[in-house]
Amino acid sequence: MPRFYFNVASKDAHLPDDSGKELDTLNDAYMHARKLIDKILFRVGHDDAEAWKVVILNNQHDAQMIIPFSVSHSFRAQRRTTE
Numbered sequence: 001m002p003r004f005y006f007n008v009a010s011k012d013a014h015l016p017d018d019s020g021k022e023l024d025t026l027n028d029a030y031m032h033a034r035k036l037i038d039k040i041l042f043r044v045g046h047d048d049a050e051a052w053k054v055v056i057l058n059n060q061h062d063a064q065m066i067i068p069f070s071v072s073h074s075f076r077a078q079r080r081t082t083e
Helices: 026-044 069-082
Strands: 003-009 053-057 063-068
Touching: 003 026, 026 053, 026 063, 026 069, 063 069
Parallel strands: none
Antiparallel strands: 003 053, 053 063
16 A cells, blocks of 8 residues: 655745555545645634645655645535535
8 A cells, every 4th residue: 555645835834744644546645635734724724824735745755746725725615515
């Protein structure tokens, strides 16, 4: 099972994920990153959310996907309107 790493970054700060998480697919990693973003925003609020992103890396520490915090926030708002 592949291991993915979830670094949190802005233009001024970088929080590396040293342990990573084993997940089946990149899609699973994407869903995990969105949950991570939602948890962070719940604790710290939405101020300056657009400045932050999660960078998903593979076992070789190559970037596989970059997810801006604002994508997670807008997806959650969109999901509420469609339910």
